Amino acid sequence: MMHPARPWLVVGALCGLTSxxxxxxxxxxLDGRVEPRMLANWHTAADYLATHALAILVCGALLVARPRAAGVALAAWxxxxxxxxxxxxxFALVLSGVRGLGMVTPIGGMLLLGGWLALAFAGWRLAGGRDHGG
Structure with a gap:
């Protein structure tokens, strides 16, 4: 059986590489080939990808220490x-110019916020000694 940390350590590293x-x-x-505003969108996407790649790696590291820690896998997902x-x-908006893709972005933002909330819950439980799932 695969250790629960393995996929998140790999996914986090690959997300970091991709960022x-x-x-x-x-x-x-893209510099000089797209409007400055679109280039700013691209860089925002890359920055969020890098930041959340690290968050996924944190989840993986927590799962190494506590494989059954409540909320950590949910946060990673x-x-x-x-x-x-x-x-x-x-990224798709910048490459395609299809403005309707921008309607998906806030849904992704809400999922990222949910990830931070789930990680906060997991941290509260782990640091409080209530979850010894190891």
Whole structure:
């Protein structure tokens, strides 16, 4: 049986790698080719991807220490889904110009907020000694 931390450590690292690659593409491949506002959207998407890649890695690290810690896997799933919808919709918006994609972005933002809330809950339980799921 696979350790519950493994997928999140891999996903977090791959999200981090992707954020660097897409950030570089925005800086070197899109600069001067898209409107400044769209380029700012691209960089926002890359920044949120990088930030939440680290959040997923934190979830993975917590799961290494406490494989059954309540709320940690939920937080990781919410971060991953939030990245896909928030950053993904902004990347797609910039590349396609389809403005309707911007309606998906706030849904992704809400999922990211949910991830932070779930991680706060997990941290409260773990640091309070109420969850010894290890």
């Amino acid at each position: 660097v690659a897409l950030g570089a593409f925005g800086a070197h491949g 919410l971060f991953f889904a939030g990245i896909a919808l928030f950053s993904g919709s902004l």
